[in-house]
Amino acid sequence: MGLADLETADKIASVVGAGVGVIGLAVSVFALTRGEGTPPVAGARSVQARGGIGRAVTGDNNQLSTPAPGPQPPAGAGGGAGAGSGLAVPGERGVAADGSIGEAVTGDGNQQL
Incomplete structure (x- = not known):
């Protein structure tokens, strides 16, 4: 039972880590493309x-x-x-x-x- 729980935890951690990486990428792309020289609307x-x-x-x-x-x-x-x-x-x-x-x-x- 203990070995199965470690495998499940490993899979969950991999999915969560990938999700956090995608969110970080999206935030970085947004920050780089928002154009700081443009006046606000x-x-x-x-x-x-x-x-x-x-x-x-x-x-x-x-x-x-x-x-x-x-x-x-x-x-x-x-x-x-x-x-x-x-x-x-x-x-x-x-x-x-x-x-x-x-x-x-x-x-x-x-x-x-």
């Missing part, structure tokens, strides 16, 4: 950037006749306001950037003539 019609934004328009029926500001320099010498801390996730029609934002038009029917 935000609300509908929002704008996100790893860096600065010159002009972001998320509203409808806006009339803008002035030239858009150029790309904005980083907010600080460290590479942007959110450097190292992660990018904020804006809600619907929101704007977020690691660097500076020159202009954000988020409402509907704005006129800038």
Whole structure:
């Protein structure tokens, strides 16, 4: 009876070890393919950037006749306001950037003539 129990325990340990190995492989593949440079998902019609934004328009029926500001320099010498801390996730029609934002038009029917 003792020898049969050892054989059964050996088989169970082999199956459990193989299962743990497969789970470890799946976690490793997930961690390697998730793309750390991609900003987190935000609300509908929002704008996100790893860096600065010159002009972001998320509203409808806006009339803008002035030239858009150029790309904005980083907010600080460290590479942007959110450097190292992660990018904020804006809600619907929101704007977020690691660097500076020159202009954000988020409402509907704005006129800038």
